[in-house]
Amino acid sequence: MELLSGAEMVVRALRDEGVKYIYGYPGGALLHIYDAIFTQEEVEHVLVRHEQAATHMADAYARATGKAGVALVTSGPGATNAVTGIATAYMDSIPMVVITGQVMSHLIGEDAFQETDMIGVSRPIVKHSFSVQRPEEIPEIIKKAFHIAESGRPGPVVVDIPKDMTTPTERYEYEYPKSVKMRSYNPISKGHTGQIKKAVDMLLAAKRPVIYTGGGVIMGNASQELTALAQELGYPVTNTLMGLGGYPGTDKQFIGMLGMHGSYEANMAMHHSDMILAVGARFDDRVTNGTDKFCPTAKIVHIDIDPASISKTIKADVPIVGPAQAVLKEMLEQVQAAKKAPCADSMKLWWEQIEEWRARHGGRYKTDDSELMKPQQVIEMLSKVTNGDAYVCSDVGQHQMFAAQYYKFNKPNRWINSGGLGTMGFGLPAAMGVKMNFPEEEVVCVTGEGSIQMNIQELSTISQYDIPVKVICLNNQSLGMVRQWQDMNYESRHSQSYMKSLPDFMKLVESYGHVGIKVERYEDLEGAMREAFAMKDRMVFMDIAVDPFEHVYPMQVPRGSMRDMWLSKTERT
Amino acid sequence: MRHIISVLMENEPGALSRVVGLFSQRNFNIESLTVAPTEDETLSRLTVTTIGDDRVVEQITKQLNKLIDVVKVVDLTEGDHLERELMMIKMKANNGTVRAEIKRTADIFRGTIIDVTPNTFTVQLVGSSSKLDAFIEALGTSNIMEVVRSGVSGIARGEKVLTL
Numbered sequence: 001m002e003l004l005s006g007a008e009m010v011v012r013a014l015r016d017e018g019v020k021y022i023y024g025y026p027g028g029a030l031l032h033i034y035d036a037i038f039t040q041e042e043v044e045h046v047l048v049r050h051e052q053a054a055t056h057m058a059d060a061y062a063r064a065t066g067k068a069g070v071a072l073v074t075s076g077p078g079a080t081n082a083v084t085g086i087a088t089a090y091m092d093s094i095p096m097v098v099i100t101g102q103v104m105s106h107l108i109g110e111d112a113f114q115e116t117d118m119i120g121v122s123r124p125i126v127k128h129s130f131s132v133q134r135p136e137e138i139p140e141i142i143k144k145a146f147h148i149a150e151s152g153r154p155g156p157v158v159v160d161i162p163k164d165m166t167t168p169t170e171r172y173e174y175e176y177p178k179s180v181k182m183r184s185y186n187p188i189s190k191g192h193t194g195q196i197k198k199a200v201d202m203l204l205a206a207k208r209p210v211i212y213t214g215g216g217v218i219m220g221n222a223s224q225e226l227t228a229l230a231q232e233l234g235y236p237v238t239n240t241l242m243g244l245g246g247y248p249g250t251d252k253q254f255i256g257m258l259g260m261h262g263s264y265e266a267n268m269a270m271h272h273s274d275m276i277l278a279v280g281a282r283f284d285d286r287v288t289n290g291t292d293k294f295c296p297t298a299k300i301v302h303i304d305i306d307p308a309s310i311s312k313t314i315k316a317d318v319p320i321v322g323p324a325q326a327v328l329k330e331m332l333e334q335v336q337a338a339k340k341a342p343c344a345d346s347m348k349l350w351w352e353q354i355e356e357w358r359a360r361h362g363g364r365y366k367t368d369d370s371e372l373m374k375p376q377q378v379i380e381m382l383s384k385v386t387n388g389d390a391y392v393c394s395d396v397g398q399h400q401m402f403a404a405q406y407y408k409f410n411k412p413n414r415w416i417n418s419g420g421l422g423t424m425g426f427g428l429p430a431a432m433g434v435k436m437n438f439p440e441e442e443v444v445c446v447t448g449e450g451s452i453q454m455n456i457q458e459l460s461t462i463s464q465y466d467i468p469v470k471v472i473c474l475n476n477q478s479l480g481m482v483r484q485w486q487d488m489n490y491e492s493r494h495s496q497s498y499m500k501s502l503p504d505f506m507k508l509v510e511s512y513g514h515v516g517i518k519v520e521r522y523e524d525l526e527g528a529m530r531e532a533f534a535m536k537d538r539m540v541f542m543d544i545a546v547d548p549f550e551h552v553y554p555m556q557v558p559r560g561s562m563r564d565m566w567l568s569k570t571e572r573t
Numbered sequence: 574m575r576h577i578i579s580v581l582m583e584n585e586p587g588a589l590s591r592v593v594g595l596f597s598q599r600n601f602n603i604e605s606l607t608v609a610p611t612e613d614e615t616l617s618r619l620t621v622t623t624i625g626d627d628r629v630v631e632q633i634t635k636q637l638n639k640l641i642d643v644v645k646v647v648d649l650t651e652g653d654h655l656e657r658e659l660m661m662i663k664m665k666a667n668n669g670t671v672r673a674e675i676k677r678t679a680d681i682f683r684g685t686i687i688d689v690t691p692n693t694f695t696v697q698l699v700g701s702s703s704k705l706d707a708f709i710e711a712l713g714t715s716n717i718m719e720v721v722r723s724g725v726s727g728i729a730r731g732e733k734v735l736t737l
Contacts, residue, residue, distance in 0.1 A: 308635035
């Protein structure tokens with residue numbers, strides 16, 4: 001058997017796990033590992049400019065592929081800089097393995113240089129964490145870390161490695177385990193057939209059904225199964241922010257995103273439904289609005305791989321614990337085998353009602369109240385220029401909601417955004433992480449002039465590794481979502497939501513060797529965007545001036561029911 | 574309602590902090606908590622008493638089950654069970670009347686005097702938490718110098734067991 005040092009075992013285990021890229025930043029506690037990285041070529045290291053970006057790159061790779069991304073950060077500040085990225089992945093159930101350096105074992109607890117109790121700091125935001133106590137256990141710990149991160153309800157796993165566990169001169173027998181078995185961790189592989197039967201009976205008896213699906217369909221690789229079931233039944237489908245792309249966005253059965261900034265028809269349909277099939281969604285507060293007023297006439301079937309997500313905020317009538325893919329497949333088989341079909345008359349009436357809602361408001365915004373370009377127009381143009389086929393990595397704020405509303409995703413894993421934590425600064429590194437792994441695909445970062453500045457330093461990483469992402473910066477010179485809330489709830493007192501002294505983004509990106517395109521008029525937008533996407537091997541930053549007074553609508557009225565919405569600055573339901 | 578939740582978990586560093594952290598992170602209440610290894614040295618048994626409505630207690634057991642270090646969780650209050658808590662209570666006992674009163678009350682509660690000085694008695698008492706509360710109430714707080722309680726341990730009645 002081969003003898004390797006702890007440092008070599010870390011790198012070898014990652015290779016044996018099939019890892020191509022690790023995103024990281026070196027430091028004292030990691031020097032042995034970085035030396036081991038230097039002496040091999042199979043695992044490629046990507047040097048970011050701030051550890052947060054490393055975690056977002058790893059995270060976005062996971063969102064696009066379903067496989068755990070890997071970040072490598074040093075002890076102390078390196079580890080704490082990674083915290084936001086770990087929390088981002090945790091909130092959205094994204095598989096990720098974060099290896100953190102630690103001070104030498106004998107110094108732990110002595111406030112040593114660059115010491116942080118990373119196991120303690122990260123505890124509330126990880127699925128699990130490991131602290132290496134003996135170098136021999138490194139292969140098994142790394143195998144377990146990937147297994148835990150990727151299986152069940154996925155999530156980030158931290159592996160904390162004290163420097164003396166990686167000493168180059170101490171060598172141990174290395175063998176990477178083929179599988180792991182843990183008595184306390186056995187993710188469920190299928191749903192309960194009896195519960196599925198109950199759910200199918202309810203589905204077939206429903207008069208006003210809605211299928212409401214979330215990120216569990218995306219990460220659970222269940223998009224095909226969902227589409228097949230929904231089309232067999234002919235029921236309307238709505239997706240959460242995390243679930244977009246789980247059902248084809250241009251299909252007529254798709255009624256848009258639901259929730260705080262969901263479509264009028266989706267929120268109305270939910271409120272008036274008599275039966276909701278929830279799949280891989282967690283009835284988050286940004287979806288339900290006031291829980292006491294939530295969908296008063298609906299019976300709820302809730303499919304989720306995590307039993308703790310079921311009946312957490314909204315009580316389920318039929319809970320089904322299991323992976324979305326397996327459960328939906330069995331559900332479809334049972335629907336097909338059932339003697340009963342959905343009630344055609346009821347469905348006709350229900351669809352007429354939904355179409356009426358869709359016609360009344362569906363995806364409307366005004367273009368005549370301002371000379372300035374509307375952010376929605378930019379997203380619609382982006383959808384057109386990229387044929388709705390790009391990987392869209394978003395930052396957080398108004399632009400994120402506009403992208404969710406107006407970019408039509410027909411495929412899963414292509415809408416990549418920080419939904420749960422709402423992490424500004426996510427978009428650019430996320431786009432980089434996706435583009436490096438899918439060099440032939442169009443990868444776009446939709447951002448604003450606020451968010452982009454939270455990880456703007458990564459323009460340098462883009463230069464180093466030639467990552468030709470396209471940045472669509474909707475520049476409204478203000479923190480748009482904050483400003484919108486201030487307009488609506490604080491009599492337009494724009495406390496700290498105005499961005500003074502913005503950089504000249506053209507000069508900034510050019511200084512890193514990239515291309516900048518500024519667009520101020522709608523007439524120039526399509527040409528400029530096509531020009532940007534024609535530059536296949538260049539990173540292009542489009543600084544697009546948009547109407548700073550635009551709001552995101554619909555917007556649910558706080559603590560109301562799902563149907564209580566503002567539809568524009570002056571109309572509400 | 575008060576619940577006694579028993580948890581069987583890996584006897585590993587950090588496992589306890591994950592359980593305790595979960596309670597504070599999710600705003601669950603802890604009335605008492607005890608933990609010690611079992612006859613199988615790879616496993617620890619933790620008992621936590623908590624107060625919450627059905628929805629909260631369901632979340633507590635589900636969230637505990639999600640912890641990777643947790644092997645099994647059972648809400649003992651769902652079935653017939655035994656609960657015991659140990660208390661040691663040190664009291665001023667500096668005259669004959671008080672000493673006689675403490676001795677008599679301890680006897681009634683089947684407590685034992687385990688330490689004696691000219692001015693103090695230390696009584697050991699085992700029972701349910703409410704019995705321990707009742708003992709304190711019976712003696713009144715004026716003579717109490719110090720109270721230490723172990724927290725509740727619990728076990729199911731009959732043949733039901735919590736093992737691997």
